[in-house]
Amino acid sequence: MKTISFNFNHPVKGNAILSPVNCHGGLCMRLKVESSKDNSLEIPVGSCKEGKWKLILDWEYDGRIFSHQEDFEITKPVI
Secondary structure (H helix, E strand, O other), X not given: OOEEEEEOOOOOEEEEEEEEOOOOOOOOEEEEEEOOXXXXXXXXXXXXXXXXXXXXXXXXXXXXXXXXXXXXXEOOOOO
């Protein structure tokens, strides 16, 4: 399964939004996410179709709100 991986120095529990870069509505995927015991986080992107995507990750820790955004691309596998 394809994933985007993160390693944090604290626990993470929050929301991830995956959307095509040129999204105009209903194609966005919303996920509840939680890091594992070693504070690593895997966000599955296997259901994303080929193209450019944006990830927005929001979480709260120690009374503070954090957000991370990044663009990524899903390409056809090379055979």
